[in-house]
Amino acid sequence: MSVLRFDNVSKQYPGGHVALADVSFEVQPGEMLFVTGHSGAGKSTLLKLIHLSERPSRGAVLFGERNLRKVRRGRVPLHRREVGVVFQDHRLLTDRSVYDNVALPLILRGMRRGEIGKRVRSVLDKLGLSERERALPTQLSAGEQQRVGIARAVVAEPALLVADEPTGNLDPTLSAEIMALFASLPERGTSVLVASHDLGLVKRMKKRVLVLDHGQLADDIAPEDLADA
Amino acid sequence: MPEALDGAAVRRPARPHGRIGTWFDHHLYSFVASLGRVARRPWSTALTIGVMAVALALPIGLWLAMANVARFSGDVQRAREISVFLKTDVDAAGAQVLARTLRARPDIGGVQLRTPAQGLAELRANGLGAAIDAVGADDNPLPSVLVVTPRGDEALLAASLQALPEADLVQHDALWRQRLDGWLRFGMRVALVLGALLGLGALLVVGNTVRLDIQSRREEIGVLQHLGATDGFIRRPFLYLGLWYGLASGALAIALLTFAANALDAPLAELAASYGSRFMLQGLDVVAAVAVVAGAALLGWLGAGLVAGHYLRQTRPTET
Numbered sequence: 122m123s124v125l126r127f128d129n130v131s132k133q134y135p136g137g138h139v140a141l142a143d144v145s146f147e148v149q150p151g152e153m154l155f156v157t158g159h160s161g162a163g164k165s166t167l168l169k170l171i172h173l174s175e176r177p178s179r180g181a182v183l184f185g186e187r188n189l190r191k192v193r194r195g196r197v198p199l200h201r202r203e204v205g206v207v208f209q210d211h212r213l214l215t216d217r218s219v220y221d222n223v224a225l226p227l228i229l230r231g232m233r234r235g236e237i238g239k240r241v242r243s244v245l246d247k248l249g250l251s252e253r254e255r256a257l258p259t260q261l262s263a264g265e266q267q268r269v270g271i272a273r274a275v276v277a278e279p280a281l282l283v284a285d286e287p288t289g290n291l292d293p294t295l296s297a298e299i300m301a302l303f304a305s306l307p308e309r310g311t312s313v314l315v316a317s318h319d320l321g322l323v324k325r326m327k328k329r330v331l332v333l334d335h336g337q338l339a340d341d342i343a344p345e346d347l348a349d350a
Numbered sequence: 351m352p353e354a355l356d357g358a359a360v361r362r363p364a365r366p367h368g369r370i371g372t373w374f375d376h377h378l379y380s381f382v383a384s385l386g387r388v389a390r391r392p393w394s395t396a397l398t399i400g401v402m403a404v405a406l407a408l409p410i411g412l413w414l415a416m417a418n419v420a421r422f423s424g425d426v427q428r429a430r431e432i433s434v435f436l437k438t439d440v441d442a443a444g445a446q447v448l449a450r451t452l453r454a455r456p457d458i459g460g461v462q463l464r465t466p467a468q469g470l471a472e473l474r475a476n477g478l479g480a481a482i483d484a485v486g487a488d489d490n491p492l493p494s495v496l497v498v499t500p501r502g503d504e505a506l507l508a509a510s511l512q513a514l515p516e517a518d519l520v521q522h523d524a525l526w527r528q529r530l531d532g533w534l535r536f537g538m539r540v541a542l543v544l545g546a547l548l549g550l551g552a553l554l555v556v557g558n559t560v561r562l563d564i565q566s567r568r569e570e571i572g573v574l575q576h577l578g579a580t581d582g583f584i585r586r587p588f589l590y591l592g593l594w595y596g597l598a599s600g601a602l603a604i605a606l607l608t609f610a611a612n613a614l615d616a617p618l619a620e621l622a623a624s625y626g627s628r629f630m631l632q633g634l635d636v637v638a639a640v641a642v643v644a645g646a647a648l649l650g651w652l653g654a655g656l657v658a659g660h661y662l663r664q665t666r667p668t669e670t
Contacts, residue, residue: 172576202578212573216390228379229578231372273577 130180140166153313158333164316205274207284213258264295384590402599409545445494459501556653596650600643
């Protein structure tokens with residue numbers, strides 16, 4: 122069973138702008154893939170549909186067996202707890218420590234404090250942030266802040282992690298470092314969907330790439346075909 | 351167990367503990383977060399609490415003042431005798447007979463006869479002896495007076511006494527008491543209206559403070575919503591914030607009223623003593639004080655809840 126499936130999904134905003142048109146694709150468990158395209162191609166809308174910030178106008182978005190179109194408003198938070206999100210600007214809570222930021226998804230899930238401590242420290246250790254546990258986000262470098270954002274997104278071990286231009290504000294070295302982190306997540310069973318317009322970076326990762334163009338899925342390139350793309 | 355959605359994708363790894371444990375943890379989180387917000391902005395917090403406290407203290411103070419006046423007028427009303435001045439041709443025996451007749455009536459609690467001689471003696475006792483001697487007291491001009499204590503409607507009784515053939519003049523202070531009662535009722539109503547208006551003001555003060563807090567935390571709220579926080583989780587720290595404002599302002603309002611009462615007590619007691627009264631100001635009792643603090647806390651909670659709820663309704667995820 123796929124983690125995520127788009128079945129002929131279209132999204133038209135009030136005012137008539139068509140952001141996505143008849144898009145279909147599947148994401149398998151433990152798969153990492155990129156969504157790329159020019160600005161306004163529909164990448165952000167696609168992520169919003171997964172995260173239930175928007176609903177499709179037509180078609181179905183399936184998360185496992187769950188049809189996201191049918192998730193009631195009051196249940197949206199419960200869905201969001203099962204999808205990790207990494208933002209371009211990482212959106213950390215600046216008045217909370219690194220530990221508190223990373224612990225938030227677990228607090229929301231109602232985990233025991235002891236278990237939260239173990240999980241948070243384990244993730245911080247894996248992402249090389251153990252020494253920065255008590256630091257405030259403003260005391261961190263841009264790369265460290267983005268790593269904290271990733272730690273927060275993966276600490277609850279979601280089935281799917283979506284990242285919206287996660288390296289947009291980082292230099293090439295840090296971008297490569299962050300991408301390597303994403304690439305390691307599928308080994309732990311988390312599927313990863315990264316939206317990026319950085320074609321060079323996308324090609325270097327040698328992963329499946331969905332190409333959006335004016336809201337349409339223009340191409341679905343397998344890793345082995347990337348060199349020819 | 352905490353809620354979960356059906357048909358989840360492949361993994362559901364984070365193991366939550368019981369519903370009560372989660373509820374407790376979430377409240378503890380909100381409790382600590384709200385205290386942190388209060389502590390981070392001491393001046394703003396102090397101003398909000400101060401404004402709320404004054405808004406609460408004003409109507410409560412007015413209500414207390416009215417209650418004290420009512421208590422004082424109650425004391426006065428206990429001595430509510432009606433004086434019936436008899437015609438001068440009614441002699442002492444006739445007055446005695448009339449007094450006995452009146453005592454038998456069910457609307458009369460008691461009748462005391464003051465003879466002309468007693469009246470004269472009273473005047474002499476009040477230092478008017480020389481004046482009486484000067485005009486000559488051989489022919490006592492004073493009438494017999496019946497001092498009637500009513501049992502029931504005084505005005506009705508006064509009217510019926512006036513109708514007695516032996517009565518020359520009936521002196522009854524009903525009018526000023528009716529006016530005083532009217533003023534007291536009006537004062538109480540003013541206190542109620544002021545209480546409602548200033549209570550609404552306190553609600554708006556908390557609401558506005560929480561609104562500003564929400565505005566400064568819009569990004570944080572957005573992040574929490576993205577991470578899967580429910581409206582309740584996001585609203586809770588603001589509710590606690592409103593509760594702290596309410597509790598503190600209620601306590602401060604009582605402190606202000608106590609201070610005011612202490613400042614007024616001594617001069618008022620002195621004034622009352624000059625009229626031969628032992629009247630003392632009465633403040634809020636413990637039950638009323640607790641009710642004020644609880645009411646203020648409720649106002650704070652409500653104001654915060656209304657504003658936070660309004661904001662969350664505006665930022666809710668899309669409809670199905």
